[in-house]
Amino acid sequence: MRHSRERTPKAGDIKKRRATLRDVASLAGVDYSTVSRVLRGTRDAATRPETRERIKKAAKELNYHPNRLARALRTARANYVGVVVTDLANPTNREMIYSIERVAGAVGVTTVIYHVDDKHRPSHTLWQIAADSHVDGLIIAARLVIEGEFGSVDDLPCAVVVVNETEIIDDFVALDHAEGARLATQHLIDLGHRNISLLPGEPGMLNARRRIEGYRKSIQAAKLREDIAICSGYGPDETFDAISTLFEGGKGPTAVLTATLPMAMASLAALRERGLQVPRDISLISLQNDPSADLVDPAISSVDFPVRDLGNTAAQALLEKINGAPTKLPRFLAPIGFIERASVAGPGKPLQ
Amino acid sequence: MRHSRERTPKAGDIKKRRATLRDVASLAGVDYSTVSRVLRGTRDAATRPETRERIKKAAKELNYHPNRLARALRTARANYVGVVVTDLANPTNREMIYSIERVAGAVGVTTVIYHVDDKHRPSHTLWQIAADSHVDGLIIAARLVIEGEFGSVDDLPCAVVVVNETEIIDDFVALDHAEGARLATQHLIDLGHRNISLLPGEPGMLNARRRIEGYRKSIQAAKLREDIAICSGYGPDETFDAISTLFEGGKGPTAVLTATLPMAMASLAALRERGLQVPRDISLISLQNDPSADLVDPAISSVDFPVRDLGNTAAQALLEKINGAPTKLPRFLAPIGFIERASVAGPGKPLQ
DNA sequence: CTGTTAGCGCCTTCAC
């Protein structure tokens, strides 16, 4: 070996060993604490412009980037937030993530996404994630919180806001699925439908319960018979099964409400398979909206929710909680309205 | 204020101040370096079983979780990898992420997802992410790498593997879209089609170029005329526009190939809008597969790629690169095959 | 205006 073991860092010498404050300091001929001050802009006016320039030049030359790990350890602030989801495909989650990123990004906070599996054992539990100290706070949009792992989400060792499909804690905000279901059901009733079925989603989940609640409100006010098909999941197979149960005994509904858009698409396929045409024979409404609802035939009428507001609200609240100034969250965000597309019509002759 | 400022930590006293090694040590009456050894299992046999138990009990009582930030700083190893994507909706990305998680999780490495926007200025650039030291390595599946931000992805200050839609560096692996397009085109030709159009995706992107390449191979071998509609993006609007250009001049194709499944769905809608029926009037093949291809009417025939292999391969390579034992990556993964569904038929009477 | 100093929580030789 020719090379000495101690190497003085120089420009372009990144990758194996990144430039540190000391490297910049020695190149600029100052103390490294001064470099820290200058590069962070603290007491900026207090540093001589000449020195400042020299430091900045040195930093650029060495391609210095602060080690945020070290900074986080020192300041007990990572400037990272995490959002935990169980399903990356969910369009609601996606939109929400985008708006969280915007809010956090605006104040220099980086957003990372943790995907945890609700079925298989997740490789990293919520507790681990929270205890890692990599993030200052977590927005939990996970469908299933692993029970028994910890007492309550409130006990997690970082700031937490829970969003949507999970049990309620204090810092919680969700879409008002009760009102969404009520509104859609009422719409169908106004159109003359008398046999309306609901596919509310996974039993036990808060949102499924609340969809049932809202649906029931309209159904009971109109003195109709309720017809709820619980699915064990949100996938196509579960949806097909649920649709099947609707037609057991020969008499089917004239309208169906589904919790999600993928479920609506699967329902469309299942209905088609039974020889039923939407909306001529049966109407269909999705309780979740997404642009892709426009691409299928027929385009699926949906209830539209303020998903961006949800993200903004959750992010804002988390940031405030991190800063020790917790705000009261609105618990439920009312739907924006009903988007009329092509999957709804008045009831035809009821099937026999 | 009644409470003294110094507080001795006790069980249940998390959240404000997390238990550290020292806390555990003082509760167990040993030095904290011993706690470190025991809890990590290092030289485990060398610690007296009795002491070991006391330490473990104390750790559990205080609900001790190591601060991985501090550990990462000390060991220069975060045991985190990141995957960078521009599009969370992309089903290929999704599947890939899941398999990356599995591979990484199996060796105790946590996977986080970074979403960067290719249009708007991302709040965190690749350089920042890499320099943060929060992750040991990055799998970059981003459609657009922000140019000019750094010389080359190879210079990023952490291990990097590039996947799919990006310019090639040494550590690169992708799906063989050239072969996929060739295969699908050939299938159509074999069926008797003579006017086959391709919607290859965004111009300039590697995968679009390679789809064109493969398509061309089949087209030229059969001495057919090529017909490529460049889209400026992968969204529904761009797809509608592309379909429109196909029919300018009155004569349209009898079959069309799309780069992605969402594009295929949008094409289906666009074709329907023109009064064309799939597959009677025109055949449609998606060069990307996903279970949801089965839910639309007609179900969309697709080319199936080994997406999980892609994730496994990329993750494995990244892990090895992090450990300083880089492996040569296969550059392109051949398609698994063609999934026959309902969107393809022989050519009917060509339109006039 | 700039340097000195003391850690953040952890790992890791090196003694004893």
Add this chain to the structure above:
DNA sequence: GTGAAGGCGCTAACAG
């Protein structure tokens, strides 16, 4: 078998 001590890269008083 266990304790002592140094330092990862950085920030934040406090000196001077």
